[in-house]
Amino acid sequence: xxxxxxxxxxxxxxxxxxxxxxxxxxxxxxxxxxxxxxxxxxxxxxxxxxxxxxxxxxxxxxxxxxxxxxxxxxxxxxxxxxxxxxxxxxxxxxxxxxxxxxxxxxxxxxxxxxxxxxxxxxxxxxxxxxxxxxxxxxxxxxxxxxxxxxxxxxxxxxxxxxxxxxxxxxxxxxxxxxxxxxxxxxxxxxxxxxxxxxxxxxxxxxxxxxxxxxxxxxxxxxxxxxxxxxxxxxxxxxxxxxxxxxxxxxxxxxxxxxxxxxxxxxxxxxxxxxxxxxxxxxxxxxxxxxxxxxxxxxxxxxxxxxxxxxxxxxxxxxxxxxxxxxxxxxxxxxxxxxxxxxxxxxxxxxxxxxxxxxxxxxxxxxxxxxxxxxxxxxxxxxxxxxxxxxxxxxxxxxxxxxxxxxxxxxxxxxxxxxxxxxxxxxxxxxxxxxxxxxxxxxxxxxxxxxxxxxxxxxxxxxxxxxxxxxxxxxxxxxxxxxxxxxxxxxxxxxxxxxxxxxxxxxxxxxxxxxxxxxxx
Amino acid sequence: xxxxxxxxxxxxxxxxxxxxxxxxxxxxxxxxxxxxxxxxxxxxxxxxxxxxxxxxxxxxxxxxxxxxxxxxx
Numbered sequence: 001x002x003x004x005x006x007x008x009x010x011x012x013x014x015x016x017x018x019x020x021x022x023x024x025x026x027x028x029x030x031x032x033x034x035x036x037x038x039x040x041x042x043x044x045x046x047x048x049x050x051x052x053x054x055x056x057x058x059x060x061x062x063x064x065x066x067x068x069x070x071x072x073x074x075x076x077x078x079x080x081x082x083x084x085x086x087x088x089x090x091x092x093x094x095x096x097x098x099x100x101x102x103x104x105x106x107x108x109x110x111x112x113x114x115x116x117x118x119x120x121x122x123x124x125x126x127x128x129x130x131x132x133x134x135x136x137x138x139x140x141x142x143x144x145x146x147x148x149x150x151x152x153x154x155x156x157x158x159x160x161x162x163x164x165x166x167x168x169x170x171x172x173x174x175x176x177x178x179x180x181x182x183x184x185x186x187x188x189x190x191x192x193x194x195x196x197x198x199x200x201x202x203x204x205x206x207x208x209x210x211x212x213x214x215x216x217x218x219x220x221x222x223x224x225x226x227x228x229x230x231x232x233x234x235x236x237x238x239x240x241x242x243x244x245x246x247x248x249x250x251x252x253x254x255x256x257x258x259x260x261x262x263x264x265x266x267x268x269x270x271x272x273x274x275x276x277x278x279x280x281x282x283x284x285x286x287x288x289x290x291x292x293x294x295x296x297x298x299x300x301x302x303x304x305x306x307x308x309x310x311x312x313x314x315x316x317x318x319x320x321x322x323x324x325x326x327x328x329x330x331x332x333x334x335x336x337x338x339x340x341x342x343x344x345x346x347x348x349x350x351x352x353x354x355x356x357x358x359x360x361x362x363x364x365x366x367x368x369x370x371x372x373x374x375x376x377x378x379x380x381x382x383x384x385x386x387x388x389x390x391x392x393x394x395x396x397x398x399x400x401x402x403x404x405x406x407x408x409x410x411x412x413x414x415x416x417x418x419x420x421x422x423x424x425x426x427x428x429x430x431x432x433x434x435x436x437x438x439x440x441x442x443x444x445x446x447x448x449x450x451x452x453x454x455x456x457x458x459x460x461x462x463x464x465x466x467x468x469x470x471x472x473x474x475x476x477x478x479x480x481x482x483x484x485x486x487x488x489x490x491x492x493x494x495x496x497x498x499x500x501x502x503x504x505x506x507x508x509x510x511x512x513x514x515x516x517x518x519x520x
Numbered sequence: 521x522x523x524x525x526x527x528x529x530x531x532x533x534x535x536x537x538x539x540x541x542x543x544x545x546x547x548x549x550x551x552x553x554x555x556x557x558x559x560x561x562x563x564x565x566x567x568x569x570x571x572x573x574x575x576x577x578x579x580x581x582x583x584x585x586x587x588x589x590x591x592x593x
Contacts, residue, residue, distance in 0.1 A: 286560045289548065312529060335529050337559040369557070439558065 016070040021095030037091040044242040045080035052078040073102040077115040090115030091129025099132030112156040123255035125165040134176025157184040165252040229310035251318040264323030267299045269496035276488035280430040287333040311343030316351040322496040327355035330365035340412040341372035345385035349392040361399040364416040367406040389415040399502040404431040426484040431473040524591040532556025569593035
């Protein structure tokens with residue numbers, strides 16, 4: 001039993017780690033409505049699947065050469081399973097010095113480090129559970145010099161975005177490095193009320209701008225998720241946040257070198273939904289609920305919305321058709337008629353690159369009157385942002401099917417199909433399209449004729465009526481300018497047929513998706 | 521009884537109010553119609569409930585995010 005004593009020492013030290021920052025700090029964490037990092041990992045991953053790495057990292061007090069007490073390092077990391085698939089996972093332990101950086105020989109994770117290297121080397125997803133405040137000026141005193149930005153570089157975080165799914169959950173107040181780390185993710189989530197994220201927190205804002213602002217008003221979900229789109233989704237509780245992480249990863253392959261997982265729930269491909277016939281109001285000016293259409297067309301309850309609170313003129317969701325993962329990009333006529341503004345473009349560009357990177361075919365559900373118009377939109381750079389969406393859609397290499405529900409106009413319309421490829425577009429009978437809407441378009445093109453008419457208002461209406469005749473989708477289908485017009489009830493079967501047929505092609509495209517060029 | 525504030529998703533003008541205080545509504549029902557960008561944008565009930573109060577009238581301008589109806593749920 002030569003090594004019994006040392007083995008006992010391992011056990012003793014592991015127990016110290018489990019005490020985290022001590023009972024008072026753990027209680028304070030709970031009082032703030034937050035779980036500890038160990039509870040979070042326990043709640044997120046498959047039961048008993050967490051294999052911690054580096055549990056012995058600590059700053060240890062020795063008496064006469066014997067370790068008598070230890071404060072664990074403020075970062076917990078390792079390997080775990082989520083729904084039976086391995087992931088690398090790591091998170092700051094806020095109960096230990098507020099989750100600040102530990103002075104170890106090697107970082108455990110968070111901004112490069114073991115958990116990130118593990119994800120990269122083993123090509124498994126990475127989950128960051130962020131609850132730390134980042135750098136502190138006190139580190140300069142400890143080192144004797146100020147560190148140049150990038151001493152802990154983001155290079156690994158950037159490399160990971162090309163290789164494996166990266167998910168970040170902001171679970172406390174994150175500023176600086178940890179906040180930046182959350183953005184370098186494929187998908188991010190934070191919790192209502194208990195999470196805030198910002199470039200700099202209230203004390204720095206106060207000092208820099210003289211603004212007094214509470215941290216919730218500076219970086220709570222209404223700002224970071226809904227207004228800024230800094231973080232993708234908001235969750236009401238930490239538990240629901242973990243459920244969303246598991247759900248997101250369920251659509252993702254383990255890495256870009258394989259296809260997303262199948263999950264057939266037995267929803268028939270030829271399911272007919274009668275209500276699809278009445279969901280679009282005959283009155284062209286009346287908006288309707290696009291989310292209802294998403295619900296009816298895709299596998300039952302399979303849609304998971306990304307960024308539901310930001311850029312609300314557009315809906316982006318991961319979903320399934322006959323069990324195969326697809327990405328949905330749908331215009332939302334309830335918000336400014338579905339016009340594409342800067343936020344909508346940001347949202348669409350990120351989502352399309354996400355789907356393209358992980359070999360997820362795209363389904364566009366189109367009802368877009370064009371780019372947002374008006375001085376406000378122009379000041380925000382709507383044209384540049386809108387053309388960026390056209391550029392990004394053109395670069396996607398996954399199969400794309402475009403379903404024109406109603407309006408498809410102008411350059412925003414070009415961002416809804418894949419002209420460089422097969423460009424399969426099917427239309428509902430309610431569809432209409434053109435380079436610009438007849439209303440307004442007529443006034444410009446026939447300005448002189450209208451002005452010279454005896455009754456200009458009436459002449460304008462006559463011209464509009466005449467041109468609207470040509471707007472019938474059947475005329476375009478005659479010319480094969482749109483590939484098909486379908487009964488809305490047939491749409492699901494049509495989409496399933498093509499998405500199933502595309503599975504072989506998807507296999508030929510696995511691997512990295514390099515993107516050349518300069519985004520506008 | 522909880523109060524559920526229903527907001528307008530858009531900036532525009534109240535065009536038509538087709539419901540009245542005391543009406544029972546289900547989630548997704550149309551409460552009123554806002555005109556914005558030449559479009560009629562319905563304001564939908566966010567939960568099942570009873571209409572407790574209108575905070576706007578027809579023809580009145582509304583701003584994005586403004587509470588227009590209060591439901592009792």
